[in-house]
Amino acid sequence: MADGAPVIEARELGKRFGEREALRGVSFGAAPGELLAVIGPNGAGKTTLLSILAGILEPDSGTVSVPGALGWVPQTAGLYRRLTVAENLRLFARLERVEDLDAAVERMIEQTGLGERRDDLVGTLSGGNQQRVNIAIGLLARPAVLLLDEPSTGLDPRQRERLWEFVLGLAGAGTTVIYSTHHLLEAERYGDRLLVLADGERVFEGTAEQLHAAVPAADARDFEAAFVSFLRERGH
């Protein structure tokens, strides 16, 4: 777990889509090297929050401050399937104006483990491998903050393990990682802190242990049961 002043801070974020309020008064901060897991039921506002942090969506209210570079890995891979792995990395490296383009591309190819498939069209890769390229693009600029929207979607267990080894290494090197996930085990195991959203509101911010302690012992058989009980008690 990392300490220190927040490297990314959000205050009273609000976002509405027509009649539906996707986010309402959400505030939080994350320190350098911290792994912050954003969890919640479907429609809680997780992707909306990450999209606002990434600059894809403009909030209707509130502010976000990110002093340094910010990398973003969308939930659905944002790739050009008729370009090769290397071409995708090179294109986005150019768009991000990464210094030493070739080194950055080679670094990402190595980290994704797709060296042998660097010249294959992305559209021919499996879903898991496409996700690896997707994540690699988000890391090209060596961001101070990395946003991962459900990064383990489509990955098999071995790939998931490799992914989290990689992410933990980034956090250890000082990158702040904010990730959303439906896999509560990932949140509990890897997250330094949890940010729980429900119906657009922040309902909890703290460690997994603190969430466990917030529910009756009878409902806290495991983290998932504790999480469900926690939400139910608060009417979500």
Place this chain on the structure above:
Amino acid sequence: MRWLLLKDLQILRRSPLIVGLLIAYPVALGLLIGFALSTDNSKPRVAFLNEVDPSEQFQIGTGEGEIDRDQARDELCSRVECVDASSREEAAQMVEDGEVIAALILPEDLLDKLRSLASLNPEQPVVEVLVNQDDPVKASLVDDRIQALITEANLILAQQISDQAATYLDLLITGGNFSLPLLGEIDILGLDRAAEILRAVDDELPADSPARDSLRQVTRFAQLAGDNLDLALPLLGAISQPIEVDKQVIAGNTAELDDFAIAVAVTVTLMFVTVLLVAGSLALEREENAFARVTRGLVGPGGLLAEKVALGVVASVAVTLLLLVALTALVSIDWGRLPLILLAILGGGAAFAAFGAAIGGSAREVRASSLLAFMVSLPIAFLSLVPSGTVSPGVFDVIEVVRALFPFDPALDAMQGALDAAGPDIWLPLVHLAAIVAAYGLLARLALRRFAG
């Protein structure tokens, strides 16, 4: 932005079907249109059956104006492409099969009836025309062409008849030699000479001769007749064509029909290739989920739009030049006007690209954008080709407003002006196209606001 453009060109290169269509379509279209333009299709094919006896001749007067069977054929077939038929049945079959648009049959009694026009029992000569009216457009064309043909034949005959009549009149007035069958050459006195002779006789008569008064009456008649019949000569010349047509062009241009057809072909190609390519390419950004990633960086939605317009312009220049090169093999194109042609392509390409971007941004899916592009572009192109005078003024005003809102009309005008020195001015359409680029660029930019959602 150039990296995004290179990326799109790279993707195109890896889409062999799209590239094939982009190359094959304009070449095929160019060859088709060029072939159609290069063949002499101004003469319709007409089956021709001449049942007149080969030995017969129709003489107008003393033999100077003669029409025989071959002359009749030559005169009629100078205006249509005659396909000789050996029988009425064969001619009818050709019409039924669509091999010819009509059959023209000169009956065997044609010359007899032409001769009868100068007799006391005139009979009107009739030529038979067989037509196939399964197609109302073709039927109208046939009617117009055959009617024009017969009218011209009548004019020729009338001119020859009036020329011969003028010869007779001149002979009557001035006298001369006249040749008649079986009788040979005879000397015609003529009214002028008759008047001279009568005056000479009058001079030799005694002053108190009772015949002098009568003789002077005859002399005066001969003189008056000769003077006044002289005036009838120009009138005879006008009988064959009493009304002349003085056509003056007060609006529009006098561009050749071929150049207009080329301009239409080029503009249609430009429209379809550019609009479809840009609309699909922009929608693809969303389908690939790359739009948000690309525009959150340093490019931005405006930069992405500019890149798509550039892509459209690059494709339009390449495809249109390819089409013109294909056309050059079959029709004449003034390549000395290449700078203007390029300018017209650039203006039209940019406008169609902006239009395509607005469609792609609105549809958000590749298939939907392709469908929308076709549904909007095709009717607009048709409307742009509707000539004034063929619909009511109110309807045409509406059509003109609709035309002005879309790139096809100004792009066509610019292309016409570029291809043909006698075509419309190129600069005003280019200004119009620039305004269209701005308008549709703005619409596309507004559409992109909800693109990532």
